[in-house]
Amino acid sequence: MAINWFKYSAPSTFYELAGKLAPWFAWSAGILFSIGLYIGFFVAPTDAQQSEAYRIIFIHVPSSIMSMFVYLIMAGYAAVGLIFNTRLSSMMASALAPTGALFAFISLWTGALWGKPMWGAWWVWDARLTSELILLFLYFGFIALHASIDDPRRADRASALLAIIGSVNVPIIYFSVKWWNTLHQGSTVKFTGTSMHVAMQQAMFITLAACWLYAIAMALARVRSIILERERNTLWVAELPEVRS
Amino acid sequence: MNWGEFFAMKGYGFYVWGSYGVALLIFIVEIALVRHKRTITLQQLRLLRDAEKGEEGAT
Numbered sequence: 001m002a003i004n005w006f007k008y009s010a011p012s013t014f015y016e017l018a019g020k021l022a023p024w025f026a027w028s029a030g031i032l033f034s035i036g037l038y039i040g041f042f043v044a045p046t047d048a049q050q051s052e053a054y055r056i057i058f059i060h061v062p063s064s065i066m067s068m069f070v071y072l073i074m075a076g077y078a079a080v081g082l083i084f085n086t087r088l089s090s091m092m093a094s095a096l097a098p099t100g101a102l103f104a105f106i107s108l109w110t111g112a113l114w115g116k117p118m119w120g121a122w123w124v125w126d127a128r129l130t131s132e133l134i135l136l137f138l139y140f141g142f143i144a145l146h147a148s149i150d151d152p153r154r155a156d157r158a159s160a161l162l163a164i165i166g167s168v169n170v171p172i173i174y175f176s177v178k179w180w181n182t183l184h185q186g187s188t189v190k191f192t193g194t195s196m197h198v199a200m201q202q203a204m205f206i207t208l209a210a211c212w213l214y215a216i217a218m219a220l221a222r223v224r225s226i227i228l229e230r231e232r233n234t235l236w237v238a239e240l241p242e243v244r245s
Numbered sequence: 246m247n248w249g250e251f252f253a254m255k256g257y258g259f260y261v262w263g264s265y266g267v268a269l270l271i272f273i274v275e276i277a278l279v280r281h282k283r284t285i286t287l288q289q290l291r292l293l294r295d296a297e298k299g300e301e302g303a304t
Binding site: 026037041046051052053055056059060063098099102105106109110113114116117214218221222224225228229232237238242243 | 251254255256257259260261263264265267268271272275276279280282283286287289290291293294
């Protein structure tokens with residue numbers, strides 16, 4: 001089967017494709033969130049040690065994982081844009097950054113609200129928490145640096161470099177609970193299996209899938225505005241029905 | 246289990262609902278911002294087009 005993937009690396013065709021796909025991703029995200037949280041709150045049992053407070057897990061863990069994945073994908077797109085000089089990849093990196101930053105913020109916020117009843121502190125300068133905070137600042141740095149340079153292609157190159165260097169922080173966050181003696185608990189879900197109740201696992205994986213779909217929907221919707229802005233002098237943008245009207 | 250008990254979360258209600266409430270708020274605000282950005286971008290494109298048409302008419 002011959003699908004010409006390069007066709008969609010052109011901003012004009014991708015603009016149309018993103019517009020068709022975004023609502024599907026958004027609605028399936030909403031449905032999966034509802035199913036995941038239903039299982040998380042009504043099927044999953046109370047935790048023996050953390051009582052009902054553990055239910056924060058169904059938003060805390062997915063958003064923490066997403067904050068790291070979105071960063072890596074953003075850095076990947078930025079790197080492709082830097083190396084192959086492809087405009088659309090750089091635009092995708094810019095479209096992902098705000099969503100990634102929001103996931104990092106949700107991770108820190110829900111972590112604080114979990115830390116207070118469990119550890120007795122909203123915040124500690126623990127390796128896991130500190131490296132996640134640095135991740136949030138890296139997102140801010142990427143967005144601010146891109147916004148501070150007028151020429152978009154130069155802004156792409158400068159912020160790509162920042163994104164690539166900053167990606168060193170992601171494995172540090174992930175392994176921080178192993179490398180250092182952290183207050184933050186270690187991973188419950190490991191490649192070798194887990195001690196978690198099956199309903200807790202289901203709820204967590206479903207909300208994680210929902211966060212993935214949400215992030216994709218937001219990036220696709222956001223990149224459409226970026227494409228329009230940066231291609232505003234082209235004929236295809238001028239001829240779009242939504243611009244002509 | 247009644248609803249009062251459910252929302253109390255055995256005394257952890259503030260922490261649990263504080264987490265989900267803020268996360269939900271962030272999602273709603275992000276969706277609104279993305280939509281707003283699209284409206285603004287399209288408006289600017291139309292303004293740009295009208296300005297160019299005006300220039301063509303003047304020369």
